Amino acid sequence: MEHLRTTIGIGGVIGRVHVSDPAFLRMLEERYDGFTGNWDATDFDFTIDLAAPGTPVSAEDDVRVWRDGRLWRFRRGDFSAEWDSLSRKGRIRQSANPYSIDSVLRIVHTLILATSEDGLLLHAASAVRNGRAFCFAGVSGAGKTTIARLAPPDVRLLTDEISYVRRDAGRYYAYGTPFTGELAKPGENLSAPLAAVYILAQGTDNRIDDIPRAEAARALLRSVLFFAEDAELVKRVFHSACQLVEDIPVRRLTFAPDARAWELVP
Helix, strand or coil, rough: CCEEEEEEEEECCCEEECCCHHHHHHHHHHHHEEEEEECCCEEHHHHHHHEECCCCCCCCCCCCCEEEEEEEEEEEEEEEEECCCCCEEEEEEEEEHHHHHHHHHHHHHHHHHHCCCEEEEEEEEEEEEEEEEEEEECCCCCCCHHHHCCCCCCCEEEEEEEEEEEEEEEEEECCCCEEEECCCCCCCCCCEEEEEEEEEECCCCCCCCCCHHHHHHHHHHHHCCCEEHHHHHHHHHHHHHHHHHHHHEEEEEEECCCCCEEEEEE
């Protein structure tokens, strides 16, 4: 059967997806609108095999990612995937929904970033203001969606959920992502130099406090998105987080839920 294809670029990393169902391809192109293109060179390829609706795909309830020789295997109840780390090609079996491919893309991006130690995916909102990017990290309920919703008109939203931070030529950049949170609004496909990371805390007033570097690293690590059961890559992710804290200011932003919090962001 002839496969159709589209390419999806996030954070400067390009993935090609092959599908046989035209309706599913249209859904992908609509979901990743602004992040698709016609790149010839790719960093990874996946062929998607669609399972019939209601057909169990995996026995795993929670996401599981592990290495099996040169293959990476990804499992969750709604998808089963494998990816060859050398050929950069893989297959996904899933039903015709957008959430499974979203999760697979996040996983493979975390593996590529961890292997190269070039950056991180963070549970964080991020935005560009005056040509500089700012990340707002925190655990669930810390206020990522709130701070994104309160952004003034001169702010361009990169994401309200999953921030893509990558180092290029010794400088960190934040990139827009199509991965959405409660706002259900994809970020803009642009990038800017990363000026600061703010660890969010809700309070009765608005202020920014310096925090010790060790505390900053711990807070940042709590926001890192990583799935693989692999000790070597975990070490690399830890190193990447510590390096970011060395190079980029990480501070605590305590804010009341109103737009005045943005007065503190230059």
